[in-house]
Amino acid sequence: xxxxxxxxxxxxxxxxxxxxxxxxxxxxxxxxxxxxxxxxxxxxxxxxxxxxxxxxxxxxxxxxxxxxxxxxxxxxxxxxxxxxxxxxxxxxxxx
Amino acid sequence: xxxxxxxxxxxxxxxxxxxxxxxxxxxxxxxxxxxxxxxxxxxxxxxxxxxxxxxxxxxxxxxxxxxxxxxxxxxxxxxxxxxxxxxxxxxxxxxxxxxxxxxxxxxxxxxxxxxxxxxxxxxxxxxxxxxxxxxxxxxxxxxxxxxxxxxxxxxxxxxxxxxxxxxxxxxxxxxxxxxxxxxxxxxxxxxxxxxxxxxxxxxxxxxxxxxxxxxxxxxxxxxxxxxxxxxxxxxxxxxxxxxxxxxxxxxxxxxxxxxxxxxxxxxxxxxxxxxxxxxxxxxxxxxxxxxxxxxxxxxxxxxxxxxxxxxxxxxxxxxxxxxxxxxxxxxxxxxxxxxxxxxxxxxxxxxxxxxxxxxxxxxxxxxxxxxxxxxxxxxxxxxxxxxxxxxxxxxxxxxxxxxxxxxxxxxxxxxxxxxxxxxxxxxxxxxxxxxxxxxxxxxxxxxxxxxxxxxxxxxxxxxxxxxxxxxxxxxxxxxxxxxxxxx
Numbered sequence: 270x271x272x273x274x275x276x277x278x279x280x281x282x283x284x285x286x287x288x289x290x291x292x293x294x295x296x297x298x299x300x301x302x303x304x305x306x307x308x309x310x311x312x313x314x315x316x317x318x319x320x321x322x323x324x325x326x327x328x329x330x331x332x333x334x335x336x337x338x339x340x341x342x343x344x345x346x347x348x349x350x351x352x353x354x355x356x357x358x359x360x361x362x363x364x
Numbered sequence: 365x366x367x368x369x370x371x372x373x374x375x376x377x378x379x380x381x382x383x384x385x386x387x388x389x390x391x392x393x394x395x396x397x398x399x400x401x402x403x404x405x406x407x408x409x410x411x412x413x414x415x416x417x418x419x420x421x422x423x424x425x426x427x428x429x430x431x432x433x434x435x436x437x438x439x440x441x442x443x444x445x446x447x448x449x450x451x452x453x454x455x456x457x458x459x460x461x462x463x464x465x466x467x468x469x470x471x472x473x474x475x476x477x478x479x480x481x482x483x484x485x486x487x488x489x490x491x492x493x494x495x496x497x498x499x500x501x502x503x504x505x506x507x508x509x510x511x512x513x514x515x516x517x518x519x520x521x522x523x524x525x526x527x528x529x530x531x532x533x534x535x536x537x538x539x540x541x542x543x544x545x546x547x548x549x550x551x552x553x554x555x556x557x558x559x560x561x562x563x564x565x566x567x568x569x570x571x572x573x574x575x576x577x578x579x580x581x582x583x584x585x586x587x588x589x590x591x592x593x594x595x596x597x598x599x600x601x602x603x604x605x606x607x608x609x610x611x612x613x614x615x616x617x618x619x620x621x622x623x624x625x626x627x628x629x630x631x632x633x634x635x636x637x638x639x640x641x642x643x644x645x646x647x648x649x650x651x652x653x654x655x656x657x658x659x660x661x662x663x664x665x666x667x668x669x670x671x672x673x674x675x676x677x678x679x680x681x682x683x684x685x686x687x688x689x690x691x692x693x694x695x696x697x698x699x700x701x702x703x704x705x706x707x708x709x710x711x712x713x714x715x716x717x718x719x720x721x722x723x724x725x726x727x728x729x730x731x732x733x734x735x736x737x738x739x740x741x742x743x744x745x746x747x748x749x750x751x752x753x754x755x756x757x758x759x760x761x762x763x764x765x766x767x768x769x770x771x772x773x774x775x776x777x778x779x780x781x782x783x784x785x786x787x788x789x790x791x792x793x794x795x796x797x798x799x800x801x802x803x804x805x806x807x808x809x810x811x812x813x814x815x816x817x818x819x820x821x822x823x824x825x826x827x828x829x830x831x832x833x834x835x836x837x838x839x840x841x842x843x844x845x846x847x848x849x850x851x
Contacts, residue, residue: 271729275729276725278732279725279728279729279732280725282728282732283684283712283724283725283728284688284691284705284708284709284712285709285712285713285716285721285724285725286709286710286712286713287713287721291721295721295722295725298722298782299722299725299726299729301782301783302676302722302726302782302783302786303726303729305672305673305676305783306673306676306677306739307673308669308670308673309670309673309674309677309742309743309746310742311670312667312670312746312749314742314745314746314749317745317746317748317749318745318748319741319744319745319747319748320744320745320747320748320751320797321575321744322561322575322605322799323561323562323575323751323797323798323799323800323824324560324561324562324605324607324799324824326562326604326605326607329604329605331601339468339469340468343468344468344694346466346468347465347466347468347694347695347696348693348694348695349692349693349695349696349697349698350698356693356694358693358704358707359700359701359702359703359704359706359707360703361703361704
C-alpha cells in the first residue's frame with residue numbers, strides 16, 4: 270500500500286510541489302489505481318521476453334555528417350528568461 | 365451554388381473544385397463563418413488561423429484555376445490537434461505549461477499536409493498532453509459533442525472529432541495512445557484510424573508515451589481516411605521509429621470485395637461492461653459483412669482484461685520521462701523559486717493539471733527503485749502476451765471486428781473517478797500496445813440518437829485491408845445519412 274511518505278518521495282523525484290490536501294488525495298487515487306494494476310500479478314510471465322516497442326526496428330543509423338539544425342535564436346525565443354544566447358536559471362552554486 | 369460546402373467530404377469538395385463548382389477560398393470562408401457562429405458552443409478549436417487559412421486558400425485557388433492542383437487535398441480545409449507543432453502557430457498541447465509556446469518548426473504531418481495544398485483552419489482542443497478520454501481535461505475549456513452538447517466528445521482528440529462531426533473542418537488529425545482517435549471518433553460518429561506504429565512520423569508530435577503515440581486521420585467517411593492516411597504516411601528519417609515500408613494506394617484499395625474475408629469476433633469484448641445496444645450493433649454489423657460474403661468466427665484474446673493495467677504502467681512511465689522537459693527553463697511557463705529545483709517544482713505544480721500530475725506521479729512511482737521489476741518490467745512482459753494474442757488470432761482470421769467503446773458518449777462531469785474514466789479505453793488500449801492498425805466507423809445509433817462506434821482491427825501494415833472492409837460496410841449501411849443538428 271502506497272504511504273504518504275512514498276507520495277512525498279515520488280513528488281520530490283518528479284519535481285512536483287504538492288499541497289497537503291493534494292498529496293493526500295493523490296495517495297488515495299494512486300492506491301486505487303495500483304490496486305487495479307496489481308491484477309497483472311495473476312499472470313505467469315516466467316520466460317516471457319519484454320516488449321519495449323511494438324515494431325522490431327533496431328539500430329537505426331545515419332551517416333555521421335553535420336546536418337542543418339534550427340537557428341539558436343529560434344530555440345531561445347520561447348524561453349521564459351533568455352539571456353542573450355543562453356537560458357537564465359536560478360543560482361545553483363552557493364557563494 | 366447552394367450546397368453548403370461545410371457538409372461535404374474532402375473527396376466531394378475536391379471534386380467540386382475540379383468541376384469548377386466551388387473554390388478553396390469559398391470553402392475556407394464557409395468554414396470560418398461556421399466556426400465563428402458555432403464554435404463558441406462546441407469548443408472544438410483552441411486557435412483559429414483565419415488569415416493563414418485565407419492565404420493558403422488563395423494559393424490553392426490559383427493552382428486549381430490553372431488546372432495544376434497539388435493533388436486531391438489541394439485547397440481542402442483541415443484542422444490539426446494542438447499536439448502537433450506548427451511553425452509560427454501557438455501550440456499548447458492543452459496545457460498551461462505550454463501556454464504561448466510558438467514552435468520554430470513544423471511536425472512532419474503538418475509539413476506533408478501543407479505540401480499537399482491542404483488549408484489549415486486551426487488547432488483543436490484536447491485533454492492536456494493527450495491524457496484523457498473526454499476532452500474535459502483541457503486546461504483551457506471543455507469540448508462538447510455536436511450530437512448532444514451536454515455530452516463529451518470523447519478524448520483526447522475530442523476537439524478534432526467534434527470539429528469534423530460538427531462540420532467545422534472537412535477532416536482533422538488526431539493522435540491515439542490508448543484510444544484517443546478511435547474513442548472520440550466513436551462518440552462523435554466520425555471515422556477515426558490509428559495506423560500501424562511507425563507508419564506515420566511522430567516528428568514534431570509533442571510526446572506523451574513514445575512507444576504508444578500514433579498520429580492518424582479523423583474524417584467524415586472512409587474514403588477521406590484513405591486519402592488523408594496516404595498523404596501523411598511514409599518513412600521519415602527524423603523519426604527513428606518510422607518504418608521504411610512503401611505506402612500503398614489506399615484509395616485504390618477501397619474498391620475490392622470483402623467476399624471470403626475471414627472476420628474474428630473476440631469473445632472477451634462481449635462482457636457485462638458492454639452496453640447491450642452496442643453489442644447488438646456489432647452483431648448487426650457482422651450480419652451486414654456476412655451478407656457481403658465475409659465469414660465470421662469467434663476468437664479469443666485471453667489477455668484483453670489485462671491490457672488496461674499494462675497501459676496504466678507503461679504510458680505513465682514513458683510520460684513521466686517525456687514530461688521531465690517542462691522545467692521552466694527552455695519554453696513555456698516559469699514560476700520563480702529560490703533555487704533550480706524549487707523553481708522547477710513550483711513551475712510544474714502551477715503548469716500541469718490534476719490528471720497530468722497523477723500520471724507523472726504514477727509513472728515515477730512504477731519506475732522508482734524497488735518497484736521497477738514488479739511494475740514496469742512485468743508490464744512489458746504482459747505487453748508481449750497481448751501482442752502474441754493478436755498474432756495468434758491473425759493466423760486464423762484476416763480482420764478482427766469489435767466494439768470501439770463499452771458505452772456511448774457520456775455526460776460532462778459524469779466520470780469524476782480516474783479509474784472509471786480509464787475503463788473507457790478497455791477495447792482500444794490492447795491495439796495500441798500491439799502497435800497494429802485499427803479503425804472506428806459509424807456502426808449505428810443508440811435509442812437516444814447517439815452514434816455507436818464499430819472497430820475493425822488488422823495485422824501490422826494491413827491498413828489497406830482495414831479500409832476496404834470499412835468502406836464496404838459503410839457503403840452497405842445507411843448510417844452516414846444522419847447528421848447532428850447544430851445551429
